[in-house]
Amino acid sequence: MNISDKMKGFAMKQLYGYLDKDPDKNIPKVLDWFEKYDKDGGIKDQVRGIKKAISNPNNNWSKLFKSLWTDIDDEQRRVLAENIVIKGSMIGTPYSMKLQDKYQCNIPWAILMDPTSACNLHCTGCWAAEYGNKLNLSFEQLDNIICQGKELGTYVYIYSGGEPLVRKNDIIKLCEKHKDCGFLAFTNGTLIDDAFADEMLRVKNLVPAISIEGFEEATDYRRGQGTYKKVLEAMKRLKERKLLFGISCCYTSKNTEVIGSEEYFDSMIEMGAKFAWLFTYMPIGADAVPELLATADQRKFMYDKIREFRKTKPLFTMDFWNDGDAVGGCIAGGRGYMHINANGDIEPCAFVHYSDSNIKEKTLLEAYQSPLFMAYRVNQPFNENMLRPCPVLDNPGRLTEMVNTSGAHSTDLMKPEEACDYCNKCVHTAEEWAPVADEIWNSIPNRKGVSYTGKMSKKA
Numbered sequence: 001m002n003i004s005d006k007m008k009g010f011a012m013k014q015l016y017g018y019l020d021k022d023p024d025k026n027i028p029k030v031l032d033w034f035e036k037y038d039k040d041g042g043i044k045d046q047v048r049g050i051k052k053a054i055s056n057p058n059n060n061w062s063k064l065f066k067s068l069w070t071d072i073d074d075e076q077r078r079v080l081a082e083n084i085v086i087k088g089s090m091i092g093t094p095y096s097m098k099l100q101d102k103y104q105c106n107i108p109w110a111i112l113m114d115p116t117s118a119c120n121l122h123c124t125g126c127w128a129a130e131y132g133n134k135l136n137l138s139f140e141q142l143d144n145i146i147c148q149g150k151e152l153g154t155y156v157y158i159y160s161g162g163e164p165l166v167r168k169n170d171i172i173k174l175c176e177k178h179k180d181c182g183f184l185a186f187t188n189g190t191l192i193d194d195a196f197a198d199e200m201l202r203v204k205n206l207v208p209a210i211s212i213e214g215f216e217e218a219t220d221y222r223r224g225q226g227t228y229k230k231v232l233e234a235m236k237r238l239k240e241r242k243l244l245f246g247i248s249c250c251y252t253s254k255n256t257e258v259i260g261s262e263e264y265f266d267s268m269i270e271m272g273a274k275f276a277w278l279f280t281y282m283p284i285g286a287d288a289v290p291e292l293l294a295t296a297d298q299r300k301f302m303y304d305k306i307r308e309f310r311k312t313k314p315l316f317t318m319d320f321w322n323d324g325d326a327v328g329g330c331i332a333g334g335r336g337y338m339h340i341n342a343n344g345d346i347e348p349c350a351f352v353h354y355s356d357s358n359i360k361e362k363t364l365l366e367a368y369q370s371p372l373f374m375a376y377r378v379n380q381p382f383n384e385n386m387l388r389p390c391p392v393l394d395n396p397g398r399l400t401e402m403v404n405t406s407g408a409h410s411t412d413l414m415k416p417e418e419a420c421d422y423c424n425k426c427v428h429t430a431e432e433w434a435p436v437a438d439e440i441w442n443s444i445p446n447r448k449g450v451s452y453t454g455k456m457s458k459k460a
Contacts, residue, residue, distance in 0.1 A: 020078065023069045027054070046089070064274065064314035071272070073242040079204040080244065084182040088155040096153030105368040106334030106377050110156040111149050112350055114342040115142060115170065119163040121188050121223050135162075135342035135413075139170045141359065145340060146178050148364045158184045160350060162342060165191040168199075175203040184209055186248050186277075190227060192234035201241045209248040209277055210234065214258040215267070232271070239272035246275035246316075253281075253291060256298040260305040265313050275316040278302065282351045282393065283425040286415040290425045296432040303387075303440065324389030325444065333376025334368050345411040348376050352392065352399060354419060356408040371406035387437040394430050394437070396423035 034047045053061035068077055088109065096107040117135035137145075146157055157178075164171065164185045175183055182205055189210035200206050213219045216228040238245045247268050251259040258264055259278070268276060280299065281292040294302070303322045310317060324330070331337055332349035339347045345355040346367040357367035367373060379402065382388075382395045391398035402408075403419035410416035 020069075020074075023066065027065070060310075060312055060314045064316060067274070067314060068244075071239075071242060071274075072244050073201065073204075076201070076204040076242075076244060079179075080182055080207070083180055083205055084156060087180055088182060092153040092155045094153075099152055103365065103369065105365075106373060107152050107368060108154060108334045108337045110158055110337045111145065111154055111340065111364075112158040112160055112337055113137065113142065113145060113340040114161050115159060115164050115167040117162040117342040118166045119161055119188075120166065120190060121163065121227065136167075137340070137342055137344060137359075139173065141344065142170065142174060143177065145359060145364070146174065146181065150178075150181070152364065155181045156184075157181055158186065158337075160186045160339075163188055163191065165196070168196055171206065172199050172203060175206050179205065181205065183207070186211065188223065188227070188231070189234040190230040192237060194237060197234075197237040197241055197243065200238075200243055207244050207246070208238070209246045209275075210273075211248045211250070213250060214255045214264060218255050218258060235271045235273070244274055245272065246277065247271075247273045248277045248279070250279045250281055251294055251298070251302055253294055253298065256294050256301060260302050262309070265309050265315060269313060269315050273315065275318070278306065278317060278319040278322075280321055280393070284351060284353060284417075284422065285412060286417060288425065293426070293429045296429075296436045299433060300436050300440070321390060321393065322387065324386040325441075329381030329383070329386045329389040330376075330391065333373050333380065335376065335380055338368075338373070341411060343411065343413065346370075347411060348372060351390075353411045353417075354399075354403045354408040355411050356406055372402060372408045375402040375406050385437055385441045387441050388430075388434060392423055393426050394433065396426045396430050399423055 028051070031047055031051050035044060035051075050061075050065070053059070054065050056062060093109065096109070100107050114135075115137055149155075149157070157174075159171065165187050168191060171183070171185065175181075184207045186209050189208065189212075192208065192210075200208075210231055211223075212228070212231055213222050219228040219231065220226065235245065249259050265276075280294050280302075282288075283290045283293060299322065302319065306317050306319055306322065309315070327336060330349075332352065334348070337349075339350045339352075340359055341347060341353070344359040345353075346357040346359055346362070346364075347353060347355050354372065356372045357370045359367070362370070379391070379398060382391045382398045388394035391402065400419045400423050410418070
């Protein structure tokens with residue numbers, strides 16, 4: 001970080017202190033200042049979005065924003081604002097953009113990594129279940145990834161697995177060592193006991209996104225008997241300590257109507273969640289269950305419901321596939337994020353298990369410049385319709401081409417799967433979604449749509 005960045009960081013901290021004294025009065029003033037000060041455009045769009053959202057003090061967005069002052073620990077709120085907003089976006093994003101121009105490659109805003117393949121649960125359809133406790137990144141390797149990432153302007157790190165909290169002691173140590181970073185963990189929540197919740201309150205910079213598949217019957221069906229109650233207990237611990245947390249939901253052909261119901265959204269808000277990540281099922285691996293793929297009607301149902309609830313519910317929602325219009329299509333391959341598995345393989349996406357680089361052999365920058373990541377950079381977006389963003393689920397042949405031309409290999413050590421075999425499981429789903437997505441896209445004002453040109457090749 002240079003002197004200019006340090007001065008910017010200091011100024012932002014002083015400004016946050018001003019905001020914190022009287023949020024109702026000072027939030028609008030600070031947002032105006034942010035927009036004026038953000039010369040590099042790192043957060044200009046986000047600031048304008050927040051200003052518009054909270055313009056009415058009685059709407060759901062105003063309620064959500066202000067709840068961060070009533071429901072969240074003061075020190076955690078400050079730490080996360082400094083690490084994610086100031087360092088991650090206002091300082092990190094402009095810096096990484098300059099490096100992208102210099103090195104002509106993608107550099108991600110966030111790095112997703114798996115400390116371990118181990119998990120205390122055995123969920124139906126989970127690709128990690130077959131590995132057990134076979135794969136782990138050491139503390140030193142995780143630390144090195146973060147150190148390298150910060151040198152390139154990345155200050156946000158996300159853990160997945162396996163179950164990342166199997167490595168809870170190392171995760172806390174990394175939070176302590178890298179106090180300038182924001183950490184999020186996708187977790188089943190069952191390992192969040194009182195002691196760990198206290199540790200989270202102490203370090204301040206770790207936020208869990210707890211996986212939950214609906215209500216008790218659906219959650220326990222996929223994750224095991226008694227899991228739902230353990231999840232509720234974990235949320236209660238977090239809420240009592242005023243710790244920020246969210247929900248991670250996977251909607252499938254079996255639970256979409258529940259996940260997208262008003263009753264379910266209201267229950268998440270009542271539990272204390274402030275955000276929700278929504279994913280759809282992907283048929284990864286030889287043991288995948290393609291029948292769990294959401295239908296086109298179900299995906300449209302989620303598209304409509306999420307946008308409906310964004311107008312009424314105090315909950316920040318992100319749909320990994322259906323929000324392609326908000327982020328310009330696919331964000332994988334380092335464009336917004338990338339993934340490092342527990343074996344050290346550097347993958348474009350958590351749902352794309354192919355790689356031509358390993359963190360044990362290459363630096364992050366070398367991986368970003370690798371043939372596979374460069375293929376992503378050259379080919380993104382994969383469709384002019386941003387509601388068809390994915391090179392697997394929406395445009396199956398695109399991943400096959402990139403894997404084949406880059407020389408990447410399957411990172412599944414137990415049952416390697418050819419990219420064409422993975423993609424072929426999505427061909428029918430992509431065909432069914434294409435005309436639905438095109439109709440939605442063409443109806444959006446100021447969007448240039450595309451026409452559905454026919455069926456895709458069965459040999460994706």
